[in-house]
Amino acid sequence: MSLSSISIRRPVLAIVMSITIILFGAIGYTSLGVREYPSIDPPIITVSTSYVGANATVIEAQITEPLEESINGIAGIQSLTSSSRDGRSNITVEFNIDVDLETAANDVRDRVSRATNQLPPDIDPPVVTKADADATPIVMVTVRSNEKTLLELSDYARNVLKEQLQTIPGVSQIQIWGEKRYSMRLWMDPAKLNAYGITPVEVRNTLRSENIELPSGKIEGDNTELTVRTLGLLQTPEDFNKLIIKDNQGKYRQIFRHRLCRILPGE
Numbered sequence: 576m577s578l579s580s581i582s583i584r585r586p587v588l589a590i591v592m593s594i595t596i597i598l599f600g601a602i603g604y605t606s607l608g609v610r611e612y613p614s615i616d617p618p619i620i621t622v623s624t625s626y627v628g629a630n631a632t633v634i635e636a637q638i639t640e641p642l643e644e645s646i647n648g649i650a651g652i653q654s655l656t657s658s659s660r661d662g663r664s665n666i667t668v669e670f671n672i673d674v675d676l677e678t679a680a681n682d683v684r685d686r687v688s689r690a691t692n693q694l695p696p697d698i699d700p701p702v703v704t705k706a707d708a709d710a711t712p713i714v715m716v717t718v719r720s721n722e723k724t725l726l727e728l729s730d731y732a733r734n735v736l737k738e739q740l741q742t743i744p745g746v747s748q749i750q751i752w753g754e755k756r757y758s759m760r761l762w763m764d765p766a767k768l769n770a771y772g773i774t775p776v777e778v779r780n781t782l783r784s785e786n787i788e789l790p791s792g793k794i795e796g797d798n799t800e801l802t803v804r805t806l807g808l809l810q811t812p813e814d815f816n817k818l819i820i821k822d823n824q825g826k827y828r829q830i831f832r833h834r835l836c837r838i839l840p841g842e
Contacts, residue, residue, distance in 0.1 A: 615672060617653070617669055617670065617671075617672055618669070618670040618671075618672075618674050618675070618676040618679045618705075619667060619668070619669050619670070619705075619706065620667075620668045620670070620679055620680055620683045620703060620704070620705060621665060621666065621667050621668070621703070621704045621706060622642060622646070622664075622665070622666040622668070622683065622687055622701050622702070622703050623663070623664070623665050623666075623701065623702045623704070624638050624642070624663070624664045624694075624698060624699065624700075624701040624702070625662060625663050625664075625698065625699040626638060626662060626663070626664070626695065626697075626698040626699070627662050627699075628662065629661070629662060630661055631659045631660050631661055632659075634659040634660070634661070634662070634663065634664045635659035635664070637694065637695055638659070638664045638694055638695070638698065639657050639659045639664045639666065641690050641693040641694060642664070642666055642687060642690050642694075642701065643655065643657055643666060644690070645686040645687065645689055645690035646666065646668060646683060646686045646687070648686070649668075649679075649682045649683065649686060651670045651671050651673075651674040651679070652668060652669070652670055652671075653669045653670055653671050654668075654669045655667070655668050655669070656669075668683060676705055680703060680705050683703055684703050687701050687703060704747075704748065705747070706747040706748050716736075718731070718732050718736065725753075725755050726755050726756070726757065729751070729754035729755050729756060732751050732754065733751060733754065737749045737751065759809075759812075759815060761778075761782075761815055763775065763778060771820075771821065773820055773821055777820065777821065778820055781818065781819075781820050781821075782818070785807070785809070785818060786807070786808060786809045787807050787808070788804070788805060788806070788807045788808055789805060789807065791803040791804060791805045
């Protein structure tokens, strides 16, 4: 028995079915969203590079331009924009809608790794993220306390809140503004620098080579195996004041002002 024969024999049922179809159509027409420009998230990759102490001109010439030349050859790029400012370079690559985000990110990483040998040797490694670094934050949360200091709040936000929020599905990146970290500021004596013939670059190189912890090997016995750890990190002002910068004819040179090295909160 077909639907048409049932409708002829039972006209009331046919009318009810027609009214039901019209009713659902009216509900769907009023609640269905129709947009001329639908909300679509295009695949966007950002390459961020830090070069502390360099001005915007050096950043653009030595970092931004070599990376742009290497990334520009990737297929499917819709737009490529960059910004160079003091100490930092940002390159934003927007791909076409039909390009897979993971594939685009891998292509950008490959091109960035190829251009690494053209970059200055003392820069921080370029960071490739699958998000727009200049995008406006979706949610902003203020952390404050009447009992904890700003250093303690920064530690709590970095180690507790950030770890929990970045595991939420759909969250791309968590950024912390205004945080403070413990740091050591070293005040150098210009008179001693001039007298001993020491440059600030030598001081920096000494800090990099001496203020580190390196693996020291293992001690193996018949039934035991111990790992040897060398405590090479400088943590107190006295440790920095005792740091040997240069050895001239058996005389050690220390050019930090005595007791002017102190722990100051800062980034």
